Amino acid sequence: MPELPEVEVVRRGLAAHVVGRTISRVALHGSRVARRHVPGPEDLATRLAGRTVRAADRRGKYLWLALDGEEALVVHLGMSGQMLVEDPAAVPRAHQHATFAFVDGGPELRFVDQRTFGGLALAELVPDPRAGGAHPFGIPDSVTHIALDPLEPGFDxxxxxxxxxxxxxxxxxxxxxxxxxxxxxxxxxxxxxxxxxxxxxxxxxxxxxxxxxxxxxxxxxxxxxxxxxxxxxxxxxxxxxxxxxxxxxxxxxxxxxxxxxxxxxxxxxxxxxxxxxxxxxxxxxxxxxxxxxxxxxxx
DNA sequence: CCGGCGTCCTGGGGGC
DNA sequence: TGCCCCCAGGACGCCG
The missing domain is CATH 1.10.8.50 (Helicase, Ruva Protein; domain 3)
Incomplete structure (x- = not known):
């Protein structure tokens, strides 16, 4: 239940508040949030540090941040996932599973998920011949099995x-x-x-x-x-x-x-x-x- | 190929 | 007031 419209609302927020910024440090709270990232949470946090967010993109309910280095942070909100842009000094949220700090010292990004059906994983960006001109940075290889959504230009x-x-x-x-x-x-x-x-x-x-x-x-x-x-x-x-x-x-x-x-x-x-x-x-x-x-x- | 169901998870609400 | 069970369901995997 966030479905396409709810995920698109989040994508637009990330495009406005996160794209163009460079991640300084990622803290993952618990291992479940990165369970789909096979090398594990420490690997995920290490590899995200220093990366610049080039785009916020989406297909269906899958959301991702395209990063420099032809990789993407794939975010699935599951049933109850939220991406919140908040003041680093704000009190941590209940069920906050990940915290992204940026080198500019500005607002941090928080992944909050009560039911923990959602999660984060790093993937390789690959070209998508079906995209019809959308997704100029490519799509994550972990999303290639997902069909186009009805709002994509290539949808037939x-x-x-x-x-x-x-x-x-x-x-x-x-x-x-x-x-x-x-x-x-x-x-x-x-x-x-x-x-x-x-x-x-x-x-x-x-x-x-x-x-x-x-x-x-x-x-x-x-x-x-x-x-x-x-x-x-x-x-x-x-x-x-x-x-x-x-x-x-x-x-x-x-x-x-x-x-x-x-x-x-x-x-x-x-x-x-x-x-x-x-x-x-x-x-x-x-x-x-x-x-x-x-x-x-x-x- | 197809459908049904179990699994992960938490909080809210109803019933007793 | 408290406790227990049901309910919400996205994605995936297993089984028949």
Whole structure:
């Protein structure tokens, strides 16, 4: 749950407050924050010292700082990660797992993460032929398995729709699959499906190509709208680098709206359990698919 | 290939 | 007032 819009809000903050500055010292508090950095936390801290931040970049929910030396610090916020730009004299935060000091002595960067699903790792920057002119510094090699997100210039909704329709999976599962289309989590999947009037358990192969492309268009639209509102926040967990929350939660039509009337037809929004998490939809606008019948394989 | 589920984690909230 | 259990879910890995 920070999804694409929330991560983009953070990226913009880092672009404004961190790019161009040189790291003097990194303190990692505990080893879990660097668990994806295979050589370990000490190696990570040592190798970050003295590096200059050239860009703050993002694909889907993956965020990274491009550094001199063709490397990047990859940041994943997980469920509850925050990147905060704060006065070095400020009291340390609860769950502060990393502290970045800069040679200019200015505001420090803090990685704060209550549930510690997020983390930091160093990666090599490699060119990405799919990028369509974006990411001039390249993308981290650890992010190459992630599909383009709907806000990237190279994103081709018809191509992604074709891939989805070739799958035998349900459409929500595919929206959540970061290797098919990135940046979408449970909130924006439910919002996109509500806008498209599609139930998430519909087999993607049962949708037409144009309907699937329209669904992806809704995903792009709803995430752009959320970004314009500063992101979605249910509590103080999802914040920009200054600790402020967005307000798109007031505009949600499906996610978390169980029992409230559908904005289109007035039918109460339902909650179903799917993939061990909640799915919210309108029973009337988004009817469940008919039970799939066993295929007849012989005769 | 596909889906279901377990794992990591913490704090808030409901029920008793 | 306190305790316990459930809930939130991103990414990944395992299993059938």
């Amino acid at each position: 909704a018809r191509d992604v729709a074709a891939r989805m329709r070739a799958s035998r999976s349900g459409v929500k599962r595919l929206l959540l699959h970061q290797g098919v289309v990135s940046g979408i989590g449970n909130i924006y999947a439910d919002e996109s499906l509500w806008r498209a009037r599609i139930h998430g358990e519909r087999p993607a192969a049962s949708l037409t190509g144009p309907a699937t492309a329209r669904l992806l268009g809704h995903a792009r639209d709803v995430m752009e709208a959320a970004l314009a509102a500063g992101g979605t926040s249910f509590d103080a967990l999802y914040v920009n680098v200054n600790g402020q929350s967005g307000y798109f939660d007031r505009s949600l039509d499906a996610y978390g709206q169980q029992g409230r009337p559908c904005a289109r037809c007035g039918t109460p929004i339902r909650r179903e359990v799917f993939m061990n998490r909640s799915s919210f939809s309108c029973p009337r606008c988004q009817p469940r698919p008919r039970a799939r019948r066993a295929r007849v394989t012989t005769d």
